[in-house]
Amino acid sequence: MKNTTFYISLFFLISSYIYGQKKDKSIGQNLIILKSYSLKKSLTNIYEIYSVKKIETIFGKPLRIKKEQVVDTYGEEPWTIIIYNGLKIELTGDYISDITISNNDWSINTIKLSNSLTDISKKLKKIKKTKKNYILYEIPNFEGVFFVNTDLKGKVKSIGISLN
Known part of the structure; x- marks a missing residue:
């Protein structure tokens, strides 16, 4: 009986460790x-x-907060836009749906506004370029895209992420 209890305890210990490892990895x-x-x-x-x-x-008082004033008749979550100097965070309900950076004080992972398109292309896989000077990149295992907005000369004006 003691051996059975020991093996059951060991099984649960190993299972919880493996489960924890998978969870941390994802x-x-x-x-x-x-x-x-x-x-x-x-x-x-x-x-x-x-x-x-x-x-x-986390970041202190924002410069401005915009909230959706109209109730959505289709059941969509209300949106909120939080604006800091050089940063715009868009929430849908209580989840971040978009982040846009427009100065070098902020970064997403290791990418800053001062990175060139060549630097960004080395870190992320390019998906496509749109007509309005936006370039979309894939972030591995991420349910969304990384975007870069450029001026007509190809200089980076803003960067960000948009979740699907």
Whole structure:
């Protein structure tokens, strides 16, 4: 009886370890980090639930907050846009749906506004270029796209992510 209890305990210990490893690995593959260099703060996983208050706790008071005023008749979650200097975070309900960076104080993973298109192309796989000077890139194991907005000369104006 003692041996059976020991093996059952060992089984659960190993199973929980393996389950924990798989869980950590999948989170790591989908990890998108938004970093502020001046504040020395980071938002480490955009798949978490974020309220305006939680984002304010991380990055401080935003310059502006825009909220949807009309109730959606189709049952869609209300949107909120949080604006900081050089950063726009769009929430749909309590989930981040878009992040746009327009100055060098911010980065997504290791990509900053000062990176050239060549640098970005070395880090991410290009999907396509659109007509309005947007280039879309694939982020492995990410349910969305990384985008780059350029001026007519090809200089990077803004970067960001958009979740599907």
